[in-house]
Amino acid sequence: MSKPDPVSFASTILVRDACLCLHAQRAARALARHFDDVLRPVGITSGQFSLLMSLNRPEPPSIGSVAQLLAMDRTTLTANLKPLERRGLVKVAVDPEDRRSRRLALTPEGRNVLAEAFPLWKGTHAAIEQKIAESGPDLVRTALRALS
Numbered sequence: 001m002s003k004p005d006p007v008s009f010a011s012t013i014l015v016r017d018a019c020l021c022l023h024a025q026r027a028a029r030a031l032a033r034h035f036d037d038v039l040r041p042v043g044i045t046s047g048q049f050s051l052l053m054s055l056n057r058p059e060p061p062s063i064g065s066v067a068q069l070l071a072m073d074r075t076t077l078t079a080n081l082k083p084l085e086r087r088g089l090v091k092v093a094v095d096p097e098d099r100r101s102r103r104l105a106l107t108p109e110g111r112n113v114l115a116e117a118f119p120l121w122k123g124t125h126a127a128i129e130q131k132i133a134e135s136g137p138d139l140v141r142t143a144l145r146a147l148s
Contacts, residue, residue, distance in 0.1 A: 024147070031128070038124045042117045043087075049121060051080055052106060052114045055090065060103035062095065071148055089113055 015022065035046035044052070054066050067077045081104070084090040089110035095101035106114065129137045 020147075024144075034128075035121065035124060038120050039117055042113055042120065044113060044117060047080065048084060049114075049117050051077075051084065052089065052110055052117070055104050055106045055110070056114060060093070060105040063092075063102045063104060066104055084110070 032046045035049065039046060039049055050070060051066070054069050055061065063074055063077060067074045070077065072080070081090055081092060085092060087109075088107055091105045091107050093103050093105065095103045132140060
């Protein structure tokens with residue numbers, strides 16, 4: 001087996017400037033840090049906000065449906081639920097129709113935290129959309145959905 005050619009510095013610059021994955025990761029980390037800072041007074045992270053919001057439904061969803069919505073595997077979702085469960089924000093219960101399945105529900109305290117967090121998210125989100133107004137926030141969302 002022959003040794004591959006070394007990767008040139010020009011290739012590194014190409015990846016730095018053009019890689020969609022790199023730019024999506026950088027933007028995701030920056031947005032998450034920003035929302036983490038905004039949500040810190042409520043005691044949750046941006047990821048926890050998304051998870052709590054995904055449970056804000058008329059009927060408790062299954063772990064599988066929430067994992068799919070958040071593009072997480074079930075094991076990662078379960079690990080992310082544990083601190084919320086310990087804080088009493090989320091309840092995991094056996095599905096009465098399928099004892100092998102679990103349903104997720106916000107507790108009253110979870111609903112209170114979400115009610116405190118939502119106005120913070122809403123104001124911050126509006127400010128971020130204003131920053132990318134020229135790019136068209138709807139176009140950005142459409143492009144991101146196409147990739148997810």
